[in-house]
Amino acid sequence: MxxxxxxxxxxxxxxxxxxxxxxxTPRPTPGHALVRVAASxxxxxxxxxxxxxxxxxxxxxxxxxxxxxxIVTLGPGLEAPPIGTRVGVEVHVGxxxxxxxxxxxxxxxxxxxxxxxxxxxxxxxxAGGLAEFASVPASALHVLPDSVSLEDGAWTDNxxxxxxxxxxxxxxxxxxxxxxxxxxxGLCAAQLARALGAREVVVLGRGERLGRAKAFADRVVEDxxxxxxxxxxxxxxxxxxxxxxxxxxxxxxxxxxxxxGATGQGVELSGIDLSTxxxxxxxxxxxxxxxxxxxxxxxxxLANGKIDVRSLTTHQFPLPRFSDAWATFTERRDGAxxxxxxxxxx
Ligand SMILES: [Zn+2]
Ligand SMILES: [Zn+2]
Numbered sequence: 001m002x003x004x005x006x007x008x009x010x011x012x013x014x015x016x017x018x019x020x021x022x023x024x025t026p027r028p029t030p031g032h033a034l035v036r037v038a039a040s041x042x043x044x045x046x047x048x049x050x051x052x053x054x055x056x057x058x059x060x061x062x063x064x065x066x067x068x069x070x071i072v073t074l075g076p077g078l079e080a081p082p083i084g085t086r087v088g089v090e091v092h093v094g095x096x097x098x099x100x101x102x103x104x105x106x107x108x109x110x111x112x113x114x115x116x117x118x119x120x121x122x123x124x125x126x127a128g129g130l131a132e133f134a135s136v137p138a139s140a141l142h143v144l145p146d147s148v149s150l151e152d153g154a155w156t157d158n159x160x161x162x163x164x165x166x167x168x169x170x171x172x173x174x175x176x177x178x179x180x181x182x183x184x185x186g187l188c189a190a191q192l193a194r195a196l197g198a199r200e201v202v203v204l205g206r207g208e209r210l211g212r213a214k215a216f217a218d219r220v221v222e223d224x225x226x227x228x229x230x231x232x233x234x235x236x237x238x239x240x241x242x243x244x245x246x247x248x249x250x251x252x253x254x255x256x257x258x259x260x261g262a263t264g265q266g267v268e269l270s271g272i273d274l275s276t277x278x279x280x281x282x283x284x285x286x287x288x289x290x291x292x293x294x295x296x297x298x299x300x301x302l303a304n305g306k307i308d309v310r311s312l313t314t315h316q317f318p319l320p321r322f323s324d325a326w327a328t329f330t331e332r333r334d335g336a337x338x339x340x341x342x343x344x345x346x
Contacts, residue, residue, distance in 0.1 A: 003133070004025055006022045008020060008320065009132065010062065010341075012059060012060065012061045012062075012063055013060050014052075015051060018050060018323075018326070020323075023131075025133050026134065026135040027075075028074065028075030029075050030075050030076045030078075031078055032078070032138065033073070033075065033136055034072050035135075036069045036070050036344070037064075037069040037129045037131060038069045038150040038151075038343070038344060039067060039068050039150050039340050039342060040067035040131075040154060041154050041341070042130075042325060042326060042329045042338070045065070045124075046064075046123075048264055050063070053264065054124060054264075056112070056124060056125045057124055062131050062134075064123045064131065064134070064341075065121075065123030065124065066089075066129075066158055066338075067088075067130075067154050068086070068088045068144065068150045068151075069086075070086055071084065071141075072133070075135070080138075081141065086144040086153065087141045087142060088141075088153040088154065088155070088295070089122060090140045090160060090293075091121060091122050091123065092109070093106065093137045093139055094109035094111075094118075095114070098111055104291055105291045107288055107289035107291040108288075112125075130322070130341060132344070142293075142296050144156075144299065145299060145300070148303050151310070152309050157295060158185055159301075159302060159307065160290030160294045160297075160298050161188075161260070162185050162186075162235075162237070163188075163189075163290070163298045163301075164294045165235045166192055166196065166258075167294065168258050169235060169256045169285065170256060172197075172232075173198075175198055175199060175233055176199055176200045176231050176233075177198040177233045177235070178203075178234045178247075179193070179201065179202070179203045179217070180205075180234065180235070180236040180246055180261075181236060182203050182205025182209040182213040182220070183237060183238070184312055184338045185260070186203065186205070186238070187212070187213055189237060190213065190216045190217050191308065192298070192307065193235075195307060198233075201216075201217045201219075203216070203217040205220065208334070209335050211335065215311060227250055228249040229252055230250065231250050231252060231255060232251075232255050233251075233258070234251050234255070234256070234258070235247075235258045235260060235287075239262040240262070244259055244267075244269045245271055245272055247259060249272075253279075254280075255282060256284075257282055257283065258286075259286050260286075260288070263288055313337075313340050314334065314336050315334070315338075317339065318341070319342065325339045
């Protein structure tokens with residue numbers, strides 16, 4: 001196809017201000033593929049980016065880090081995947097040369113934000129996928145299995161984040177698992193825990209979202225107190241200090257706690273009796289993002305039909321209606337979990 005000179009994109013123009021604009025269509029640079037975006041979702045982190053609190057983002061900025069599409073052009077030096085391949089996108093691209101990248105932990109790349117080293121945090125430090133087209137480094141692409149739709153493929157990054165937290169927590173078959181937080185990633189984690197053989201999965205959350213969680217858990221609860229000290233593994237994806245405290249208290253003695261929610265600075269954890277951790281013999285682990293190509297393993301589970309992300313995609317809008325989509329997501333209208341934009345529809 002011949003590429004249009006201009007495309008429609010969401011642009012965060014300056015902190016607190018966005019617009020849907022016509023901007024030049026990107027041309028893929030060496031090692032990048034141009035992706036025609038089919039489905040692209042809004043995430044809570046986009047609020048931090050718009051607010052201007054995310055260091056590393058420069059305005060004007062095209063956001064979007066949860067997306068899928070089809071490859072339309074390959075940049076210089078790239079011979080695969082073939083044009084037309086359907087792909088999901090992973091967010092973190094490391095420099096490939098630093099100590100963390102060489103360990104496979106490119107989410108912790110020591111050259112974060114330094115574009116000249118090849119580092120990219122898609123939708124954060126470089127342009128993302130809330131646009132008709134996005135230029136994506138080849139190492140961030142996951143070829144979608146045939147049975148995974150483009151809509152579901154937009155969950156590539158989220159599923160990897162959730163699976164990585166469970167892998168950090170060394171989930172074993174037959175264990176009891178609690179997920180703190182009934183948002184998108186929490187509900188991915190609940191489903192993945194079930195798919196990996198957890199005996200019981202209990203989701204802790206609040207409001208309308210918790211109602212949706214019922215389909216993905218053995219039990220949903222609003223008050224954690226009666227369950228303190230009972231779970232083999234607790235994973236937290238709510239991002240508040242309350243959630244962190246609950247997560248630690250929910251673990252049984254000798255259990256594991258994975259805190260994955262608060263990715264920004266400024267949330268302090270206080271009010272935990274140290275003996276809960278020390279005498280409780282707890283493993284308390286932080287988890288950020290999705291290294292080691294874990295998203296590829298998550299896509300395999302998605303392809304097997306073990307995970308339902310369609311029910312978590314609660315709303316869809318064409319790209320020009322971004323401002324409606326944004327309000328639906330940020331105000332959690334109708335228990336919104338993920339709001340999807342469809343850039344190829346008008
Ligand atoms: Zn996200
Ligand atoms: Zn690196």
